[in-house]
Amino acid sequence: MTAPARFITFEGIDGSGKSTQARRLADALREAGHEVVLTREPGGSPGAEEIRRLVLEGDPDRWSAETEILLFTAARRDHLERTILPALEAGKIVICDRFADSTRMYQGLSRGDLRALVDQLHDLMIGREPDLTLLIDLDPDTGHARAKGRQGHEERFEDFGPELQRRMRAGFLALAEEFADRFRIVDGARSEQDVARDVLTVVEPELA
Template identity: 75%
Template structure:
């Protein structure tokens, strides 16, 4: 692994295990002597965490898809300015649980056909893609059961149900083909340890 700063993201449907795998990769790379920043979206900076509460808690129909898109973009811009860009510039590995691909799915495909608007806002206000995106792929029904079992307050998207999960899985796999140069797809329907080994192999040599 080289010592240049890199930006790695984890994507997948709710309950796929991506958050666990992001954490395990951060621990693995730290043990290899790399300086790692583990973060998440929406969130990752104080302002973005405030916006996270607005979009992930409360009634699933609280915001229109257009309003959600603006909120997520505002959170991502703050996250980029205050954490991601300076950390990568300092030679650190930034690992984020979700980034713009989630917005392409949940706002661009899931609730309304806003993909064109998502991409326009991304180009205008964000202007960067990850160096590597790890997609944890798994059966949407199993993932939904896991997501609902978490019993936390942030049930914003799990509440949309199984059909949403199926559409999101198909959409994420389509994104992996569209951006094949930076995506790697990992089978998440196995043990946590088996998935983690495959993630480590995928990242080694690229970051």
């Protein structure tokens, strides 16, 4: 099946189910005959995965928000060069679990008034927005409980507590208004199957 290259991202608070929905969408599109690259941020390339360990593990106060912005931008640049752009140039669909909108929220808004700095670095070093962003919206307390229940090693941001998630949700909804041309909001407070169905309904017209 031939379809135009598309860059699709999933955003949402921790525990919203966006990673699961990104995988489900990738599987559905592959079954339909599309060439799909499923990736994530921070990460998605060898260098970016090394930075991922630095920013997602350890004490919540390990890095300042300013340092995190630099680390995430460095990881994103490597990811863009080595994974995202080559796949798009080859005509593939790229599905990414988080991208620059997460940095706008976590470091640019929720941990300080640094949104302008995030956008300046993004314009200078990245210069690319997704074609479509799916925001999986969920109650912050529910999301935080889900995220903490995973009991993994990458819990540095979950350890900031539910108040951060509340600010994040409000911020993501504001971003969806700011970038209304590419954002679509999907209700995440339903079964995994129902959310996946709605995600596919949003995405399929973009591939026509």
